[in-house]
Amino acid sequence: MARLLMSFDLAGIAPEPGAPDPSKVTEGAPRHRTWNLEETADGLFAGIWESTPGEWRIEYTEWEFCHIVAGVSVLIGEDGEATTYRAGDSFVIRPGFRGRWRVVETTVKHYVVKV
Numbered sequence: 001m002a003r004l005l006m007s008f009d010l011a012g013i014a015p016e017p018g019a020p021d022p023s024k025v026t027e028g029a030p031r032h033r034t035w036n037l038e039e040t041a042d043g044l045f046a047g048i049w050e051s052t053p054g055e056w057r058i059e060y061t062e063w064e065f066c067h068i069v070a071g072v073s074v075l076i077g078e079d080g081e082a083t084t085y086r087a088g089d090s091f092v093i094r095p096g097f098r099g100r101w102r103v104v105e106t107t108v109k110h111y112v113v114k115v
Helices: none
Strands: 016-018 025-028 034-038 045-052 054-059 064-077 082-086 088-091 100-112
Touching: none
Parallel strands: none
Antiparallel strands: 016 034, 025 054, 034 045, 045 100, 054 100, 064 082, 064 088, 064 100
């Protein structure tokens, strides 16, 4: 039977370590851990992401739904508008968003990405 429900459960799943491309980092030395829990052939990804403090440039070509589970992050558009997200906040990043992602306090988010 196909799995039709997905839980954000990390039991038995090891994270993938990572970091932003060094050429995009504008502050600090952020480090990431990603638990990719779902990946489909048609470009859907879902999982949990964690980042330590720092800031880096971002440019989205995909859709991303985010729900902040812990920490504080600020997304800064290329126009300079800054929006702060904290535990409990949910938001969508649309394709074409450009700017910077600043992690103020280690942030954990649930994500669903559609490429």
